[in-house]
Amino acid sequence: MPFTDAPLAGTRVVTLAVNVPGPVAAARLRRMGASVVKVQPPAGDPLGDYAAGWLAELDADLEVRSLDLKSPDGRAELDELLASADVLLTASRGSALRRLGLGWEELHARCPRLVHVAIVGHPAPDDDLAGHDLTYQAAAGLLTPPQLPAVLVADLAGAERAVSEALAGLLLRARTGEGSRREVAFADCAAELAASVRHGLTAPGGLLGGGFAGYGLYPAQDGHVALAALEPHFWQRAQELLGGADHDTIAATLRTRTAAQWQRAAEEHDVPLVAVAGAPGSSGRGSR
Known part of the structure; x- marks a missing residue:
């Protein structure tokens, strides 16, 4: 596809984020002109098991590499990618990143200009709590049981928020010369999207x-x-x-x-x- 409007041309993104939000965010950054390398586990992105066609659309213009980040060779290749990257996108719990040596302090020491966009379920210090789109919507009051949601509201809002935070991090770096860690929590996204319900606008009997x-x-x-x-x-x-x-x-x-x-x-x-x-x-x- 032609990238005629490419404000992020020359920006290098590495994404470790699989499933829905990471691939959606990575594809949007690519459409904005960034070059994107997707690092996925040897077994592939789990989204391919559930919605192969959607994943193919999202990954179409990315460079996809399958690496075992627990192996010395896989980790060395990732480190080489990060050395020249502008943005790192992750969607893993904090403890998992720290086990890989990708905690913010260690990462920032090695790559001081790197912007790390960390997609998590809940804001720190609860970023290790388990959850998925359905649980975030449930907690925010966005469900009408027993009907399941037709749209992955928290996931897709999180993807858009991740793009915004990547842009904010790049802007901040242009001013300060320093990279930063930007956190995107699905629970926060769902809660903000539920504002119309909390304020009665879309609640049963409300105007909408x-x-x-x-x-x-x-x-x-x-x-x-x-x-x-x-x-x-x-x-x-x-x-x-x-x-x-x-x-x-x-x-x-x-x-x-x-x-x-x-x-x-x-x-x-x-x-x-x-x-x-x-x-x-x-x-x-x-x-x-």
């Missing part, structure tokens, strides 16, 4: 939690539609299109056509309404 008729999911003749007419001008057009301003009237009207038909009508009337993806005839496009 079913309390406002102009914002919600409604059954159509087939499948469902999503209506998001928040601004006054959109809400006015939605009322004109749907014949009312209350949940019952809108629901009754929307049941009279298919989801795809309602999406076309909404586009014609400049109303933010789309067919929910997966519904028969859904295009998956969004109104603007």
Whole structure:
């Protein structure tokens, strides 16, 4: 793929982070122009066992090396990579990094200009606590049991935060000449994303939690539609299109056509309404 917009051209990234967040962050840094070497264990990235197609997309433009970091040869090769790297991305618990000689004090002594972005589950000093996306979402109040989440919210937010922290570390180094350790905790990411729930906005009955008729999911003749007419001008057009301003009237009207038909009508009337993806005839496009 062409990298026509490459603000990180000339930046060298080494990533040891496997599974979802690390590969997503590494791929984004690569799209921003950085050269990225992914160091994975000899058995490969576990994500390949669960979602091989996704991993192939993420790794497509990276240089991937399989190294046994517990062996002298593997460790020597990693040290050679780190000697010329600008950013190290990890997603291991602190104790595991220290066992590999990659604790921050030791790492900074060897590579004083290196920016280390450490993705962890919980902020220090609890960065050795076990967890995964599901547990971070659960603790933050983002789940509706027994339904499992459709999106790996904490993982993907953590990946974006890792990119931001890498950029912050590089900016700080440009000012001071020193590398720094930047920590990204999934638990913190999930908690921040739950702010709309904590403040009642998306809680059950809140404005965006079913309390406002102009914002919600409604059954159509087939499948469902999503209506998001928040601004006054959109809400006015939605009322004109749907014949009312209350949940019952809108629901009754929307049941009279298919989801795809309602999406076309909404586009014609400049109303933010789309067919929910997966519904028969859904295009998956969004109104603007």
